[in-house]
Amino acid sequence: MTALSQRLVVVPALGGAAWRLALPxxxxxxxxxxxxxxxxxxxxNADRAGERIQVVAGFGEAMQSGxxxxxxxxxxxxGDWLPQALLYAAGGQYFVIAAQVxxxxxxxxxxxxxxxxxxxxxxxxxGAALLYALLPHTLVFPHQLASEAISVPLVILxxxxxxxxxxxxxxxxxxxSSRSHRCSHG
Numbered sequence: 001m002t003a004l005s006q007r008l009v010v011v012p013a014l015g016g017a018a019w020r021l022a023l024p025x026x027x028x029x030x031x032x033x034x035x036x037x038x039x040x041x042x043x044x045n046a047d048r049a050g051e052r053i054q055v056v057a058g059f060g061e062a063m064q065s066g067x068x069x070x071x072x073x074x075x076x077x078x079g080d081w082l083p084q085a086l087l088y089a090a091g092g093q094y095f096v097i098a099a100q101v102x103x104x105x106x107x108x109x110x111x112x113x114x115x116x117x118x119x120x121x122x123x124x125x126x127g128a129a130l131l132y133a134l135l136p137h138t139l140v141f142p143h144q145l146a147s148e149a150i151s152v153p154l155v156i157l158x159x160x161x162x163x164x165x166x167x168x169x170x171x172x173x174x175x176x177s178s179r180s181h182r183c184s185h186g
Contacts, residue, residue: 017122018109025108025133029101029142036097036143043093046146052081053145059085083150100142100149107153108133110160117163132156 036042044053055075059082062071072078087096111132115125132138141149 017126018112021108021112021126021129021133022105026105028139029105032143033094033097033101036094040093042143043097043145046141046144049145052084052147055081056085056088056145060089063089079151080147084145084147096145097143103150103153104133104138104142107156108138110153110156114156114160114163 044050046052058075059068059071062068072082075081084096087099091098108129112125112129115128116122120128137146137148137152141152
């Protein structure tokens, strides 16, 4: 693999530790998805989800009528609902849930990678990722119409990229001193 292609990889290869995180969490979310299929009303249990589903559905209608720009400018903060509206238009409620679950699972792996890049041992990085995976915004929000289900994983991705790019962990990661504000490579 070339250095450039290593930098472009955003989701790490699933090694042993990643599988130990991803498989049980994936199974848990799959079981929750089955529950979602049996209880479709649960999708709108998040704060303001009732309002959001009206805006999301209205955007689909605006797309069909050919006037999405007017709709975008007259319905609040676009970043609050547009990502889910696009997913909803592409495949409906269950497509939104599936996309949000995939983002949540990827963000768990990113938290694990952030921990490793910050110098945590494997067990500690797994513990941090597991704690993050069991928080409501990672466990429940992906199954609801909540803007956090998309925004939180994207924030984690930003931290993941800031913590050392997208390539493999370097052993000589910079060590910074708060007194001198200098970094040296260890």
